[in-house]
Amino acid sequence: MKNNLPQICYWCGENLTSVTKQREHVPPLSFFPKGFRENLMTVPACGKHNNSFSELDEKFQFLIKAFRTNKVAENDLYDRVIRGLQRKEKQKFVDELQRNTSFGKINGKSHLFLELNGNEPDIFIEKIIRGIYFYHNEKPAKGIIQSISKRFLYDGINTIEGVDFLKEDLNPKILTNGDYKNPEVFKYQYLNFHNVFAIFMQFYTDAEFIGWVFPEDFTFE
Numbered sequence: 006m007k008n009n010l011p012q013i014c015y016w017c018g019e020n021l022t023s024v025t026k027q028r029e030h031v032p033p034l035s036f037f038p039k040g041f042r043e044n045l046m047t048v049p050a051c052g053k054h055n056n057s058f059s060e061l062d063e064k065f066q067f068l069i070k071a072f073r074t075n076k077v078a079e080n081d082l083y084d085r086v087i088r089g090l091q092r093k094e095k096q097k098f099v100d101e102l103q104r105n106t107s108f109g110k111i112n113g114k115s116h117l118f119l120e121l122n123g124n125e126p127d128i129f130i131e132k133i134i135r136g137i138y139f140y141h142n143e144k145p146a147k148g149i150i151q152s153i154s155k156r157f158l159y160d161g162i163n164t165i166e167g168v169d170f171l172k173e174d175l176n177p178k179i180l181t182n183g184d185y186k187n188p189e190v191f192k193y194q195y196l197n198f199h200n201v202f203a204i205f206m207q208f209y210t211d212a213e214f215i216g217w218v219f220p221e222d223f224t225f226e
Contacts, residue, residue, distance in 0.1 A: 010049060025052065044186035151217060
């Protein structure tokens with residue numbers, strides 16, 4: 006893993022000192038159970054962009070583990086995460102899950118889906134895209150940052166078809182393997198070409214997300 010990244014915040018570009026510098030794990034540390042925490046990716050962050058997403062990180066590490074796409078996710082879900090949700094202060098979050106979750110099928114297998122009205126999934130995945138972009142380009146991402154996943158449903162958008170369509174374009178032959186050490190938890194491939202950064206991410210083997218960073222003036226013409 007790189008240890009000589011520029012001493013600026015991966016998100017906003019604020020100059021950091023030995024006093025103000027913090028480290029952001031990409032993905033968040035809570036995604037990695039004991040035994041899977043060696044050689045994790047980190048990027049420098051200011052206090053705001055390291056601390057303001059802690060509640061979002063907690064929510065999504067539960068949601069993505071709840072897909073139970075491999076044994077690492079399933080074991081940590083039952084061993085640690087569900088116990089945490091039994092605390093009184095988590096009741097609001099549990100109620101939200103009960104209202105917005107449903108079951109459906111992907112490739113013939115039953116899976117948990119979450120229907121969301123807000124932009125929380127976009128912000129959470131944007132944070133990871135920004136972290137990986139900074140790690141490889143050594144500067145904050147600017148421009149249009151978007152993502153899509155089969156796991157989250159939006160009104161009027163067929164995310165399953167959308168991901169399958171994009172995966173055809175993201176041929177493994179043109180992608181570069183990312184710098185990761187715990188593929189059972191998280192792995193990624195990316196394309197960095199002509200100011201366009203595309204990334205194919207997999208949490209716990211089969212929870213797939215596709216993201217991209219386009220320049221502000223990018224067009225398909």
